[in-house]
Amino acid sequence: MADLTASAARAGLRARLPGGDGLVIALIALYVLGLGLWPLARLLLEAFGPDDAGRPLGLIREALFSRAARAALANTLAASAGSVVVSVTLGTALALALGLMRLPGRVAMTFLALAPMLIPSQIMALAWIELFGSSSPILAPLGLAPGAGARNPLYSGAGVAWLMGIEHMPLVFLAVRAALGAVPSDLVEAARIAGAGPMRIVARVIAPLCLPQILAGAILAFAAAVGNFGVPALLGIPGRFPMLTTLIYQRLNGFGPQVLGQVAVLALMLIGLAGLALLARSALIRRLSVPVAAGRPFAGFDPGRGRGGALAALWAVLGVLLIAPIAALLGTALVPALGMRLTAETVTLANVTQTLADPVIRRAFANSLGLSLSAAALSALVALPFAWFAQVARESLLRRLDTLADAPFVVPGTVLALAMILVFLPPLPGLGVSVYGTPVILLFAYLARFLPLVLRPVGGVAQAMEPALDEAARIAGAPALRRIARIFTPLAAPAAAAGAVLVVMTAFNELTLSALLWSAGTETVGVMIFALQQQGNSTGAAALSVLSLALVLALALLTDRIARRSAPWVLPWRGGV
Template sequence: MTVDSIAVPRPAWRGLAPDWRWREGSRLTLALAAFVVLFSLLPMGRLIAAAFGGGVVAFWQVLDTPEVWRAARNTLAVAFGSGALALVVGTGFALVLSVTTLRARTPLAFILVMSLMIAPQISALAFKTLAGPASPLLKLVGLAPSPGTPNPMLGGFGIILVMGLHHAPLVAVTLASGLASIPRSLIEAALIEGASPWQVVRLIVLPLLRPFILTAALLVFVAGAGNFGIPALLGLPVGYTTLPTLLYRKLASFGPGTIGDAAAISMLIALIAGAGVIAAGLLMARAHSRFENDHRIEPFWMLGRWRPVVEIAVWGFVALTILLPLASLAATSLVPAYGVRLSWRSMTLAPYAEVLFRQDLTVRAFRNSLALSGATAISLGAMTLASAYVLDRARPKLRAAAFAVIELPYAIPGIVLAIACILLFIQPLPLIGVSIYATPLIILFAYHARFFAVALKPVLAAMATLDHAVEEAAICDGVPLRQRLCHIILPLVFPAVFAGMLMVFLLAFNELTVSALLWSAGTETLGVAMLSLEDSGLAAEAAAVAVSATALACLLMLAMQMLARRLPDNALPWQALAGPRTGRAGG
């Protein structure tokens, strides 16, 4: 008997590969297909049908009006202006955290990402309370503008400033991905040849980062074009409208033809954002294909005696742009009324007691946001386990295409998704004749569509790191798929599932852009309640809601940090931004 004639058994997993979907995974595959159709294709298809239902001429007639052109110009100005600021600030932070021996990089990265995770409307409210004539902090130090002075944060300048600072961490996280892929050998070779750290950054690092810088620029442009919370708080009070806030005002008017006009404007926003998303995706794919390596860059710029100076400058900037506005927000929540000077005698917790226990609107909003975000997080946790299992075993091109469709509702502006949901559910559902419009279920549906990709990403990353030997052995022993998922796969990827659930809860709890158009009496969310309080002139109560939501966001991020060691490398954005922990870096 020769070696070639010996029947070597193939692993059971390999035998399943050609017809895996039909032999035991067909139900999971069909479930994933149903998720994709329900949460991605149906809403966007309905929006496209409504926008172009009357033809291209009717679509153009809706857009060819002075108010739309003015809002479009403002949108582009805000998107380009805030994007440029975010690019400068975010690039600076990414380089400082990745290439210098700055200490305490992880806490610094945590605070930066926290400012991104905080809802945009909270950032806008924080800067608004800081710069106005009623600012408790400025009154405390005698620097408050005189009464009646316009708040400098209201209008285009304030929107660009706040939005640029809010989106800067997005640039930093994107560039951190590129910095992690630069081969360490290039840096070491340049330093051995006598190049200075600045020459390495200018001649090697920045040229290699060019695709990531372009990608980051496109991402912050898209985020700026679709942002609703910041223009709503800083633009609407002075009549400065962007396309998202114009859409909000049109739907609030309930005039004739409102839905058709809203669909057309939503389609314009989606086209602007979609072009940026597609270009960013193509650039990122090319960048990753060029720079894959296992030896990531490490801090090489030894600051030496300049390290305290750099640290003071970096932390001073963070304190001025992140911590000080949040402190102003907290101070505003501790005074009994608008314009009261903060002191030990005037300090009060009455606004917190009012919004947390007494006021029906805010109590209901807290309850609704907790229920909706919690239900979304739990159900998406279950959905992503099955979906990631299917996608991990799909062909690369099919997996990429499926995830692109799943990510579509998250990539487009939230206000566009809200219009799509209104169009989809404004009529009773077929067959059963029940309508979910103006109920909490439509918000729940929109949250599932928007945050499905957020919950799926960490689970996919964890699934890709698993060794399939244990599952192959279980297949050989005849263990069915359901038991393998529950007793083998789930215990291994549960930290990633839980991290995705926490991330979804964090984003949904403070969400405003989607719920601003989908709420009805009794279904107000926390973002809607805060906007309503601010519009009503109840600044202290609005600030108390914002501070409470921010505190919860920090607690959730700390909970995810506790899971960091059980997650794949760089699964948490502030981990990726902080870079490797080395003795030289002191981080």
Template sequence: MAIRTASGGERLLVSLLLAYIAFTTLWPLAELFATGFQPGDDGAFLGLFTETLASRATARALGGSLYTSGLSVAISVILGASLAFAISLLKLRTQGALTFLILMPLIVPSQTMALAWIELFGANSPILNLIGMAPAPGTTNPLYSAGGIALVMGAEHMPLVFMATRVALRSLPADLVEAARILGIPGRRIATGIILPVVMPSVLAGSLVAFSAAIGNFGVPALLGIPGRVSVLTTLIYQRLNGFGQSAAGQVAVLALLLTFIAVLSLMLRGFVMRKIAVPMPSGKPFEPTRRSAPVEIILWIIVLVIAVAPLAALTMTALLPAIGVSFGLETVSLTQFTTALGNATILRAFFNSIGLSLFTAIIGVLVAIPFAYLSVRRPGPLVKAMDILVEAPWIIPGTVVALGMILAFLQPLPIVGVSLYGTMAILTVAYLARFLPLVLRPVTAAASTIDPALDEAGRIAGAGLTHRLTQIFLPNLLPAAIGGAIVVMMTAQNELTLSALLWSSGHETIGVMIFALQYEGNSTQAAAVAVTSTAVVFALAGSGTLLSRRLPPGSLPWRT
């Protein structure tokens, strides 16, 4: 927007939003860059950056991150692309149920999925013990390894590849496939010579998104890598800050910048793939599958049950055991761990903290997203576009980096007020507001772009002020999208761990932190009970969103895409 041609109300709105973004995003990121690029002990330019990158610990963590992330992407591509092809090219009776289960890892928090896989493959696995395939007692869990990290992250990020591939397959024109059939081209050659080349750019784009998610993942490497002595960048940052505190701020800032560079580079490559390599599809009737295959559908169910259902079933069964090491059976099933967890003042406080944080973040996100969407759609300009890029930054870059920026910005007392946010609920709140705003802003902006601009102009001509136009014209049309975005924010923030692991303090625990702490202390049954309870809350939110999905714009809920 060209500010000089805007009304006074719009100029004020831009100023308020700019101040909001500067406080929650720009300042922390600026502090991070300033700390990471400071001179070394000898005063050399970029000395700290050079020293940190040259250290053996950094090289080991970087190698671990690239190896586990790369291997996890290979798993995600194999699973996600195969499932997308089967779901999209075959007429399946249970397509809806299969699609929901395939997308379930998007709904279940990262640390909960990691904990679920730990319980599935451990020596006390209630499922493997039932079929006599559990590892011997005292055996180290096989997931405590680089391969285990890659397996769990690969299953967790598989939906990202699945969605990208399925969107491409669903946009495939029916005429293209029909013409190939008329020409007598065999089905196998149609698949490999026509469909696969068209879809491959989307598969590659989805794999790059999965890589970016894997490189910034903290929950899985923390629960599997720390016990298995597998170092990655996210856990090295966590361990350095926990072990050395503020004295390690410069080194961890460099690690965070390295992590950011890798994640942003992968997303930039995705953008290049979609712009330069993707094959434009002619408009026409979408391809509709007609072929059925009962054996393939059975195989799909087996794969999906192993990936999505078995780990959560193992987690739930573990939570129903009265103590570690007790075999699962009808005579041993108990709600002891649930009653103990909910009777624990610290755990209960963590639930209230997480619910309050997620609800507050969702509400503020909606209040910020609606006027922001108005400016983006009705008064676009260089400043608004720059703000839009800044808003996306905390979601694009890894959460560990965002948390470190918050520490560097808010460790010292704030100017004028003289109060430090570090060690308070306020720093968690600011971090959540920065991290999760894009989840509301995307669907709201998409919905705003569909509103007839003549309505706003008519209101302006009639003398309606900016506040009246926002509340009476924009808000009613954007409310469904805002509600959908708010639900996604609450689901995501409810069990957040990456930010909270670095920012929590005594009295300000969150559910993600409690699950991590209980598992780290060896209390796996109670950790399972807390994880199952928090996951039930997430599924309840997902259910409420699904019930509202008919009134929400397409894309508001990721599992309904």
């Protein structure tokens, strides 16, 4: 670690830029290397280490011969593959419908289609649990809920696959929508002139052009499913369907840091699966992408008389997938006790008031808000000079680190949490104190994982920036840091602000990192929702989830207001709509 840091600092200080720019470059490099890349490298070294008997690669050998590890790996592969089928079916159908038909309310429907990306996995899982429970506020009045005492059908491998498929469906949706934006209208017009109707045009012209992106989105959904923790934790643990992420959690929770070497091997399996999937995606895009002549993008079909039916069908699908589960969650939060019917006489806010009165939950809210706001502010502070030096000044060290900065976001969150424990469990060099068990280690993990949420939109502004603006200021004698402050920051501020709000939305309810890094006094909202559900307090978990969703919705509206005029492309529900 010391060698890497010193090397990065020397490389930054040798930068041919005036003033204190070399120090800024060195600090950014230290951020990326120290918080993201070095912990992941340390984890890999641990996994390849010897076992207690000193045998080379002994930890990997133990894992390969472990029945529990092999079962968890098989379950992970099966559930992830099943989830891809769900993601591709739903994501492709919704993207084609919303992208090819000129319908009113497309922004609202697109937001709902992308909502699983904004709603934390543990809250989505809890909502579906309440929807299919025996006391479901939605299905019970219709006589469709399971009988009292019956096992919830979602507590199974199929339930895990179904829910992960819904959660990762937006990845396929976004990939297909991006492909639709590249379809030139000339091709569609030629097919129309040849007498093809809309359905044949979709099947013979548009679908083949979208196929590479559909497959790429499917592989990305598989990589995301492999590292999912929230859904397997709430459905797989009670359903006795262990996956690699939950096996890591259960072993660390049961045996503590002394099994770090063993769980590092499980993390290595996750990295291998996700890495192979991402490599396959890259190769597939290069091999199957079809070059299409640039032209005016196709604006979509006018559904004509079928507009009403198409709208009804889309709202029905979105209602079943998203509105009904959230309504069931809200209904559970408003009944006095689990099992009671939601009526005008039984509705109550007691669960909400009791949740807000609990000092541990209030502390969790304060911790999550403080950590997410700190991570957002620091990420924006780093992203602005990082993007400028990498894209405008084209500084070689930061250009290389710009790509590597995505690594902590791409790897499964469980893997990053383990890496943080390995590096930050011992006392920090020179300080003699350990940040393990404190909010600092959570902040470090958030900073490493969520930097790309701000860096990518800010980097897009830097790439699109008119070079003459910066060149004129440079000729006038303005140093680099002043040009960043006076020219680049005002241009990139809307994108940075929108990205920062996305960090708050993501980090506030985060569970995957927090489940392994929290300790007494550092509880987060995601951890408390999981803990309440594990304790059987479903109404309390539902009430806390509803409060969290209300905050996420408020932040989404704030992000929309910030970015829709100056940087709408950073909003996934507005880009391309």
